[in-house]
Amino acid sequence: GQNIDQPTEMTATEGAIVQINCTYQTSGFNGLFWYQQHAGEAPTFLSYNVLDGLEEKGRFSSFLSRSKGYSYLLLKELQMKDSASYLCAVSVPGRGSTLGRLYFGRGTQLTVWP
Amino acid sequence: SQTIHQWPATLVQPVGSPLSLECTVEGTSNPNLYWYRQAAGRGLQLLFYSVGIGQISSEVPQNLSASRPQDRQFILSSKKLLLSDSGFYLCAWSVVRGQETQYFGPGTRLLVL
Numbered sequence: 001g002q003n004i005d006q007p008t009e010m011t012a013t014e015g016a017i018v019q020i021n022c023t024y025q026t027s028g029f030n031g032l033f034w035y036q037q038h039a040g041e042a043p044t045f046l047s048y049n050v051l052d053g054l055e056e057k058g059r060f061s062s063f064l065s066r067s068k069g070y071s072y073l074l075l076k077e078l079q080m081k082d083s084a085s086y087l088c089a090v091s092v093p094g095r096g097s098t099l100g101r102l103y104f105g106r107g108t109q110l111t112v113w114p
Numbered sequence: 115s116q117t118i119h120q121w122p123a124t125l126v127q128p129v130g131s132p133l134s135l136e137c138t139v140e141g142t143s144n145p146n147l148y149w150y151r152q153a154a155g156r157g158l159q160l161l162f163y164s165v166g167i168g169q170i171s172s173e174v175p176q177n178l179s180a181s182r183p184q185d186r187q188f189i190l191s192s193k194k195l196l197l198s199d200s201g202f203y204l205c206a207w208s209v210v211r212g213q214e215t216q217y218f219g220p221g222t223r224l225l226v227l
Contacts, residue, residue, distance in 0.1 A: 033215065042204055042218040091214060099146060099165055102216060106157040
């Protein structure tokens, strides 16, 4: 089976930096995605890593180590609006003509305090 | 630009009643389409995916079914709803072009009573 693990909850204060970790064990690997999901809304795409290293996008960065089955999402200069659930998802290739699919972790609920 | 629509936004249905949720995508051709369910406090569960018209793959056996009558239309159905069918239903699309990022629709919140 596929296993994606991330912490259930995290808290931080406005202006701080927070790192959300994700570990995975999957039968294949085609890339790792991070999504942000505000309460009652759909997930929105944040980042994609397929090679080892750090990808930076403004206040958000995502890191991948394929050999360790590990990724993290780094959020800098936290704002109240960053309070949301952050979903880690691994793309696993399909077999034969089967489409590859995403396996999601349960999400990390981040609360940002003033 | 691409947009994805889902309706209805919210639905309250009695146990045993039928269900039809619709998803349409605009601004892209031949997308891969997906149905997910997100139960309270749980992760996203893939229910069905489709790579083309009439081509449906099921991930989890259940009392739900899916159909793709047109290239950019994906429908989730049930003949008789169960209490356990309550949840947040999300439709997503992707284009096979290397990265295959999935983009989600606004979702339908279903409550079965």
